[in-house]
Amino acid sequence: MKAIYILWLRQVKRYYRSPERIIGLLGQPILFLIAFGYGFGPIYKAAGQGNYIQFLVPGIIGMSVLVTAVISGIEVLWDKQFGFLKETLVSPVPRINIMIGRTLGGATAATIQGIIVFIIALFIGFKPYTLSFLPAALIFVILVAIFFTALGTAIASLMKDMQGFQLIVNFLMMPIFFLSGALFPINNIPGDIKIVTVFNPLSYGIDGIRDTLTRITTFGVVNDFYILFFMTVMILIIGSFIFSKIQI
Amino acid sequence: MTIIEVKHLVKKFKHFTAVDDLSFKVDKGEIFAFLGPNGAGKTTTVKMLTTILKPTSGDIKINHYNIKSDVIKIRRSFGIIFQDPTLEDELTAMENMKLHAYMYNMKKDDIYKLSKQFLEFVDLWDKKDVFVRDFSVGMKRRLEVARSFMHEPKILFLDEPTAGLDVQTRNYIWKYLKEIKEKHKVTIFFTTHYLEEAEKYADKIVIIDHGKLIIEGTLSSIKNRTKTKTLEEAFLKLTGHHIRDENEDAEMSHIKRRSFIYK
Numbered sequence: 001m002k003a004i005y006i007l008w009l010r011q012v013k014r015y016y017r018s019p020e021r022i023i024g025l026l027g028q029p030i031l032f033l034i035a036f037g038y039g040f041g042p043i044y045k046a047a048g049q050g051n052y053i054q055f056l057v058p059g060i061i062g063m064s065v066l067v068t069a070v071i072s073g074i075e076v077l078w079d080k081q082f083g084f085l086k087e088t089l090v091s092p093v094p095r096i097n098i099m100i101g102r103t104l105g106g107a108t109a110a111t112i113q114g115i116i117v118f119i120i121a122l123f124i125g126f127k128p129y130t131l132s133f134l135p136a137a138l139i140f141v142i143l144v145a146i147f148f149t150a151l152g153t154a155i156a157s158l159m160k161d162m163q164g165f166q167l168i169v170n171f172l173m174m175p176i177f178f179l180s181g182a183l184f185p186i187n188n189i190p191g192d193i194k195i196v197t198v199f200n201p202l203s204y205g206i207d208g209i210r211d212t213l214t215r216i217t218t219f220g221v222v223n224d225f226y227i228l229f230f231m232t233v234m235i236l237i238i239g240s241f242i243f244s245k246i247q248i
Numbered sequence: 249m250t251i252i253e254v255k256h257l258v259k260k261f262k263h264f265t266a267v268d269d270l271s272f273k274v275d276k277g278e279i280f281a282f283l284g285p286n287g288a289g290k291t292t293t294v295k296m297l298t299t300i301l302k303p304t305s306g307d308i309k310i311n312h313y314n315i316k317s318d319v320i321k322i323r324r325s326f327g328i329i330f331q332d333p334t335l336e337d338e339l340t341a342m343e344n345m346k347l348h349a350y351m352y353n354m355k356k357d358d359i360y361k362l363s364k365q366f367l368e369f370v371d372l373w374d375k376k377d378v379f380v381r382d383f384s385v386g387m388k389r390r391l392e393v394a395r396s397f398m399h400e401p402k403i404l405f406l407d408e409p410t411a412g413l414d415v416q417t418r419n420y421i422w423k424y425l426k427e428i429k430e431k432h433k434v435t436i437f438f439t440t441h442y443l444e445e446a447e448k449y450a451d452k453i454v455i456i457d458h459g460k461l462i463i464e465g466t467l468s469s470i471k472n473r474t475k476t477k478t479l480e481e482a483f484l485k486l487t488g489h490h491i492r493d494e495n496e497d498a499e500m501s502h503i504k505r506r507s508f509i510y511k
């Protein structure tokens with residue numbers, strides 16, 4: 001327990017001691033909110049779908065959580081390169097606890113990032129349907145954060161050096177984001193792509209956040225929760241296994 | 249009494265054999281120098297002894313525990329300084345100590361007391377709240393010395409603990425290490441390219457090359473058997489004069505490989 005706590009704390013300190021990164025990671029979501037929100041808003045409205053900002057904000061919250069989480073997970077690569085990982089791997093802490101501490105720490109950072117985006121969204125005109133579902137929305141944010149930190153950690157555990165980083169961004173993060181219903185409703189898209197969205201955990205995270213904040217939903221909040229929860233438990237198990245096999 | 253026992257240790261990376269049928273013993277309380285040219289397999293061996301790299305084959309016993317069945321107990325028994333720093337740059341010196349203490353499940357009351365004691369010991373107490381990223385190479389090393397001993401291990405593994413340090417810092421580090429050894433009866437296993445450190449401090453010396461043990465014994469017995477006057481002469485006589493490129497071609501190294509082994 002102590003080890004999980006201290007490794008969690010280490011990740012959290014790394015996060016808040018680097019304001020440049022916090023701000024850097026906000027750039028993209030803010031740009032997306034403004035460009036897409038104001039750009040596509042009129043078209044969305046003309047198509048009879050209502051206020052696009054209401055639809056878009058949960059998606060952008062999901063995006064910022066996704067990006068921060070994956071990047072936090074991939075920090076394993078940095079720790080391999082700069083040596084700190086060895087300090088944890090020679091310690092008598094079971095590898096699964098190391099993995100859990102790191103993951104919870106990265107997930108905490110990602111969750112905070114999601115909350116910051118939510119607050120920014122309030123300023124550009126996002127109106128939650130009711131505030132009483134905020135805790136429920138937070139649960140979805142946390143699950144997304146844990147899932148993708150664990151995924152980032154697992155993938156980084158398999159890679160040798162930082163060269164794979166760009167690969168992850170282009171071939172993992174971007175498709176996950178664009179095929180999650182973050183930007184457009186997924187019930188209208190063609191069958192093949194829809195299948196991808198159905199296996200995409202971010203779809204359920206964003207749908208859950210969207211349902212709890214705006215009552216717009218594809219799968220229903222209960223389904224969202226069970227499916228995302230199941231996927232998160234699975235990735236934690238698989239990720240811990242992969243992490244425990246790291247050799248340096 | 250034996251505290252580290254290595255039997256027929258082998259590590260292969262694909263087709264390259266980095267450690268090749270290595271066997272040796274280290275006695276409790278001794279200072280043990282593990283020498284060899286660049287790429288000889290020292291770090292690879294240290295990684296296997298410290299449980300972060302799986303041997304291809306062979307047996308390792310540390311503090312009487314078998315590495316295959318009692319990993320966690322083994323990890324509790326040793327402290328280590330790796331060849332490259334393993335500190336967290338984004339934390340302060342004190343925070344690095346605390347992180348270590350928590351991972352070794354130390355008692356709350358001990359953490360502050362021992363952090364203070366060991367940071368004072370390496371003359372870093374006044375720098376306890378400085379971020380490690382602002383430390384010099386020498387300060388990082390001293391902090392690693394303090395940290396490696398914080399949980400009071402029975403064995404210290406030191407992979408080139410003094411590489412890249414100035415003479416003053418090197419002398420300091422050895423002063424710390426000797427004190428630790430005297431006070432706590434700890435066993436010290438170290439590698440170095442500064443052969444005079446082995447001459448000055450080691451109770452026993454092993455030289456390896458191409459992953460194989462070339463010679464083992466005390467300084468005087470090695471000098472006697474090789475009919476040389478200094479460890480450096482002995483070292484060159486045993487390992488040749490040519491420069492090592494790491495990952496040198498397997499066939500080439502086979503031709504260059506010395507066929508005899510001193511026993």
Ligand SMILES: Nc1ncnc2c1ncn2[C@@H]1O[C@H](COP(=O)(O)OP(=O)(O)OP(=O)(O)O)[C@@H](O)[C@H]1O
Pocket residue numbers: 248261264266284285286287288289290291292293331494495496
């Ligand atoms: N992960 C790895 N994959 C492939 N080859 C490796 C790996 N790690 C080490 N080697 C090779 O194994 C050999 C032994 O390396 P090692 O780092 O153990 O040498 P060393 O004795 O510590 O050398 P140095 O004095 O330069 O630190 C080298 O040829 C090295 O290139």
Ligand SMILES: [Mg+2]
Pocket residue numbers: 290291292331407
């Ligand atoms: Mg080495």
